[in-house]
Amino acid sequence: MPKHEINPNKWIELYSDYLFNYTISRVNDREMAQDLVSETFLAGLKSMKNFKGDASERTWLISILKRKIIDYYRKINSNKGKAEVRIGYNDDAESEGDWLEERVADPFDKTAEDTLQNEELGDAIHNCLSKLPQKQADVFKMKTILNYETEVICNELNITASNLWVIVHRARTAMADCLEKNWL
Amino acid sequence: MKKSVLFISCDEAKHICDKAQYDEASSWEKIKLNIRLIYCNVTQKYYKRNKKLTNVVKSSNAECLNLKEREALEMKFKKELSKH
Numbered sequence: 258m259p260k261h262e263i264n265p266n267k268w269i270e271l272y273s274d275y276l277f278n279y280t281i282s283r284v285n286d287r288e289m290a291q292d293l294v295s296e297t298f299l300a301g302l303k304s305m306k307n308f309k310g311d312a313s314e315r316t317w318l319i320s321i322l323k324r325k326i327i328d329y330y331r332k333i334n335s336n337k338g339k340a341e342v343r344i345g346y347n348d349d350a351e352s353e354g355d356w357l358e359e360r361v362a363d364p365f366d367k368t369a370e371d372t373l374q375n376e377e378l379g380d381a382i383h384n385c386l387s388k389l390p391q392k393q394a395d396v397f398k399m400k401t402i403l404n405y406e407t408e409v410i411c412n413e414l415n416i417t418a419s420n421l422w423v424i425v426h427r428a429r430t431a432m433a434d435c436l437e438k439n440w441l
Numbered sequence: 442m443k444k445s446v447l448f449i450s451c452d453e454a455k456h457i458c459d460k461a462q463y464d465e466a467s468s469w470e471k472i473k474l475n476i477r478l479i480y481c482n483v484t485q486k487y488y489k490r491n492k493k494l495t496n497v498v499k500s501s502n503a504e505c506l507n508l509k510e511r512e513a514l515e516m517k518f519k520k521e522l523s524k525h
Contacts, residue, residue, distance in 0.1 A: 265522055269515050274505040281504045291510055298518050302525055378501040398505045400463060401498055407465065413508065426459050433494045440497070 261310045263317075268298055270391070272315055274398065275383040276322055282376045283326055293329060297322040378440060385435035393428040400425055449473045454484045462495045 276297060280290040300321050308317055386394045395414065399405045400421075405413075411421055449457070454477040460466040461474065477484050506514065 265525075269511070269518055273511060273514060277506050278504050282502075291506070291514065295514055295517055298514075299521055302518075302521055305525075375500070375502055378497065379503040382498060382501055382503045383505075401495075402503055402505050403507055407463075422456060422459060426455065429459060429462075429491060429494060433490050436494065436497060 261313050263305055263308045263310070263314055265298075265302055265305065268301070268314070268318070271387070272318055273298075275315065275380075275387060276318060278379050278383050279319065280322065280326065282379055284329060289329065293322065293325045297325055300325070381436065381440045382432075385432050385439065388435060389428055389431055393424055393431065396421060396424045397428040397432065447473060447476055449477055451477075451481060451483050454478075454481065455487050458484070458488050458491050462491060 276294045277290055280293050284290055297318060301318055399410045407418055407421060411418055454474055457466050457470045457474045
């Protein structure tokens, strides 16, 4: 008997944000990330028969998404001759001497290690969010990640402001517990 | 019992602390929270942990779909799902 069952009716609710965060940290383009997530869900629907249930739905969808991301990079790199070297230096007399500064490594630039750590932390946050009750997760995302105004969230979820703060408090406590166990 | 103007309960302090993470606490509320922070260990612990969570989430650059994006994705998917 398979360990995991498949239920596409819940995919958007359960996995869309996790997959989106996973994608955007790798392709760095919001619109493209949305397209890739959408394509992943559609591909998942088409190949539902192949789901054996050995891995969880999320792991299975991530494996589809990984292939989509690889395809995306293959596609943008396949057009040979497109690569060009852009050097923003011009020989304008006024900017004489500026070229050296332009080429000095930016100390605020992120290293590969920083990027990797951020990706992992982003994944850890979404993992913890997936463990919260749906309403708490929605409120936390809207308030903390999307930075929506309290009024907007209250209207959207049809709750009062005091109700919202109770949910925020519970969500924050649960998130801190979870991240302390898994990250901090 | 009459409610004090300056001295607040631990629960109220936690509530203000939550609001402060989103810049939604008023100056007066912040003063009351700071007074409580001087003598209450529980509030101090909560405050520290809460601030740490805010910093961690900020530094992660975690992203999620906004309402419009999610709606668009849902519509497209449901259309396809109805065919299955």
